[in-house]
Amino acid sequence: MADRPPARIGYLGSQQDQTNIENLLAQSVTDGYDFVVLPLSKPRLRERIQQQISASAISRLPQASATQLLDSDVNITTLGAATRAWIEPDSKDDLAASISKEILHREIEYASYCGIPHIILPAPKRRHRIVQYAQALKSALGCSTHAQVSVHLPISEEDFQSSPTLEKTIQSDPLSLWEVWNTIRSVCDYHPRLSVALQIPPRLPVNPVVLNRWFTEPIKALVISSNTFLSNAKGFPVLSKTHQLMITRFMALNPFVILQDTDTLERNGGKLSYLQYIRYLHRSIPPSTATERFTAGYQDFLQTPLQPLMDNLESMTYEVFEKDPVKYSLYEKAIHKALSARPKNGLVIVAVVGAGRGPLVTCTLRAARELGRTIELFAIEKNPNAFVTLQRRKAEEWGERVQLVRSDIRSWDPPILVDILISELLGSFGDNELSPECIDGAQRVLNPDRGISIPASYTAHITPIMTPKLYANISKYTAPSPYDTPYVVLLTAFDSLSNETAQIWEFQHPNLSIVPENLKDNVHNRRSGKASFHVGDAGVVHGIAGYFEAVLYGDIELSIRPNSIDKKNKDMISWFPIFFPLKTPIYVPQNCDIQVMFWRETDGRKVWYEWIVEVFMNVTGSDGFMTGRKIKISMSDLHNAGGKGSHIGM
Numbered sequence: 001m002a003d004r005p006p007a008r009i010g011y012l013g014s015q016q017d018q019t020n021i022e023n024l025l026a027q028s029v030t031d032g033y034d035f036v037v038l039p040l041s042k043p044r045l046r047e048r049i050q051q052q053i054s055a056s057a058i059s060r061l062p063q064a065s066a067t068q069l070l071d072s073d074v075n076i077t078t079l080g081a082a083t084r085a086w087i088e089p090d091s092k093d094d095l096a097a098s099i100s101k102e103i104l105h106r107e108i109e110y111a112s113y114c115g116i117p118h119i120i121l122p123a124p125k126r127r128h129r130i131v132q133y134a135q136a137l138k139s140a141l142g143c144s145t146h147a148q149v150s151v152h153l154p155i156s157e158e159d160f161q162s163s164p165t166l167e168k169t170i171q172s173d174p175l176s177l178w179e180v181w182n183t184i185r186s187v188c189d190y191h192p193r194l195s196v197a198l199q200i201p202p203r204l205p206v207n208p209v210v211l212n213r214w215f216t217e218p219i220k221a222l223v224i225s226s227n228t229f230l231s232n233a234k235g236f237p238v239l240s241k242t243h244q245l246m247i248t249r250f251m252a253l254n255p256f257v258i259l260q261d262t263d264t265l266e267r268n269g270g271k272l273s274y275l276q277y278i279r280y281l282h283r284s285i286p287p288s289t290a291t292e293r294f295t296a297g298y299q300d301f302l303q304t305p306l307q308p309l310m311d312n313l314e315s316m317t318y319e320v321f322e323k324d325p326v327k328y329s330l331y332e333k334a335i336h337k338a339l340s341a342r343p344k345n346g347l348v349i350v351a352v353v354g355a356g357r358g359p360l361v362t363c364t365l366r367a368a369r370e371l372g373r374t375i376e377l378f379a380i381e382k383n384p385n386a387f388v389t390l391q392r393r394k395a396e397e398w399g400e401r402v403q404l405v406r407s408d409i410r411s412w413d414p415p416i417l418v419d420i421l422i423s424e425l426l427g428s429f430g431d432n433e434l435s436p437e438c439i440d441g442a443q444r445v446l447n448p449d450r451g452i453s454i455p456a457s458y459t460a461h462i463t464p465i466m467t468p469k470l471y472a473n474i475s476k477y478t479a480p481s482p483y484d485t486p487y488v489v490l491l492t493a494f495d496s497l498s499n500e501t502a503q504i505w506e507f508q509h510p511n512l513s514i515v516p517e518n519l520k521d522n523v524h525n526r527r528s529g530k531a532s533f534h535v536g537d538a539g540v541v542h543g544i545a546g547y548f549e550a551v552l553y554g555d556i557e558l559s560i561r562p563n564s565i566d567k568k569n570k571d572m573i574s575w576f577p578i579f580f581p582l583k584t585p586i587y588v589p590q591n592c593d594i595q596v597m598f599w600r601e602t603d604g605r606k607v608w609y610e611w612i613v614e615v616f617m618n619v620t621g622s623d624g625f626m627t628g629r630k631i632k633i634s635m636s637d638l639h640n641a642g643g644k645g646s647h648i649g650m
């Protein structure tokens with residue numbers, strides 16, 4: 001696929017494969033693999049350890065491998081490494097745990113010295129000692145400056161059979177293995193080089209929550225054993241439809257694919273048929289759609305929200321807006337409808353405020369021409385650079401049909417009152433680019449009897465989400481208050497903790513209750529909103545996703561809410577969601593309520609948001625039914641109090 005990175009497929013080698021690594025790697029390249037994963041050490045290490053420590057401690061370590069480490073001069077670009085499955089940093093025996101930790105350090109240090117880019121660690125073995133395992137791993141991560149370390153984990157309890165390492169829990173919580181991972185990465189402070197090598201089981205979990213959850217995590221490798229494959233009619237290995245869908249979905253994260261035990265289960269086509277099948281599967285992923293191509297590279301990329309009022313946008317930014325196939329057509333429909341509601345033979349005064357490079361001017365002229373209406377059209381823009389483009393377009397395309405005004409719309413003094421005020425000053429949260437302040441400041445130019453605004457209203461919507469990737473990325477920022485700042489981001493690796501979004505406030509235009517003093521202190525544009533979300537499955541809340549909906553005119557709406565964007569405005573690309581992070585992620589047990597409170601504050605010179613999250617547990621009685629009582633179990637800080645981390649200048 002020209003627009004997708006190539007699949008990187010390797011296999012998990014065995015101890016025997018270590019006898020001649022040079023030959024092995026050469027052969028793997030000839031076979032068409034991209035890399036091989038080998039145990040880090042050669043046999044006999046354990047025997048040496050045995051000589052050094054007491055027999056009682058070592059007897060708790062299972063039979064194993066290695067004494068000499070890999071040669072450092074092998075071609076490391078084609079090599080990954082796995083540390084020995086028998087090490088037990090989570091051992092019940094202090095000495096065995098301590099030796100395991102020591103070996104882990106040495107192995108990671110040596111792999112790092114050899115330049116091995118990726119190390120796979122066996123899963124913890126004891127659920128009640130996960131923290132001990134994680135503590136050892138955290139210090140081991142410091143033994144390399146570059147190696148990516150992946151913990152080899154099964155997807156869920158149902159997959160326990162295919163992962164002999166982790167002892168089974170008594171309860172059958174579908175997310176219990178994700179909980180194991182969540183503990184490890186939390187202890188390791190969301191370390192940027194820590195990831196998961198996910199074992200794909202023969203039987204996938206039926207509960208979609210499990211796969212959705214893993215999809216949010218840093219999955220660096222998918223490990224697929226030969227017993228996960230079925231045989232087709234000709235005896236060649238193939239994957240079930242559900243496996244194909246799942247692997248195709250995960251391939252969007254661009255993980256390594258590691259084949260396992262390909263020579264233990266004989267199929268037609270020999271052991272390379274597994275490799276060929278995965279290559280075929282990767283090739284058959286449908287090509288990206290135009291929207292996917294447009295948004296490629298933006299997934300989970302944190303952007304500072306635009307401030308078109310304070311800053312002057314660049315031509316490239318306008319060019320990106322103008323590529324939206326949906327937004328302008330909706331605006332044109334709304335303008336068309338608003339014009340057709342006016343008396344047929346009357347003159348309609350229209351103003352496009354914040355005209356940018358002029359796309360809404362063109363939409364307005366086209367709608368008027370189609371309807372055969374006479375309009376007088378003003379285009380107002382405060383950005384002097386975009387104004388040059390408007391002047392060129394007037395000279396070359398629009399002529400006397402459009403009057404240009406270089407001004408802030410709040411101080412424009414029109415020669416005549418306006419019937420239709422058209423603006424597109426909306427941000428991802430609706431009001432976050434100060435559309436309310438700008439339209440309020442301009443509404444005095446509206447004809448008091450029949451003047452309208454397009455948009456007529458807009459609302460802000462929120463939902464709590466789990467997004468470890470964004471949390472980890474923000475934690476790398478050195479800015480003073482990175483968690484007191486919202487980010488515009490095409491949310492991709494995230495899980496909605498609730499299926500609902502909730503509206504927290506609304507703005508309507510024109511706002512007939514405004515008096516002139518309001519324009520100074522702006523108090524009328526303060527808002528606050530509270531929403532409660534029920535969370536069925538346990539998770540971690542990393543922040544709040546924000547969206548908006550707008551009514552342009554009548555029934556013509558814009559929406560970026562996840563539950564309605566595909567129904568109302570599929571392929572609209574002008575707005576990505578906004579994300580309000582939490583400084584400290586909050587663990588939310590199953591059957592809890594997350595309560596989110598938001599404020600839009602202003603002091604007349606700037607506007608800012610504040611947010612706080614509380615978690616309540618629903619108390620169940622001895623009969624297993626909810627009592628209606630709730631206990632507060634955690635609460636975040638109040639974020640961005642007083643606008644100390646972020647604000648929008650008026």
Ligand SMILES: C[S@@+](CC[C@H](N)C(=O)[O-])C[C@H]1O[C@@H](n2cnc3c(N)ncnc32)[C@H](O)[C@@H]1O
Nearest residue numbers: 308309321354355356381382383408409424438
């Ligand atoms: C999001 S852009 C939209 C531009 C254009 N209407 C479009 O759809 O491509 C908002 C535009 O409004 C302008 N703008 C923002 N606030 C304004 C104000 N108070 N007065 C005049 N122009 C303003 C900005 O400079 C920018 O060109």
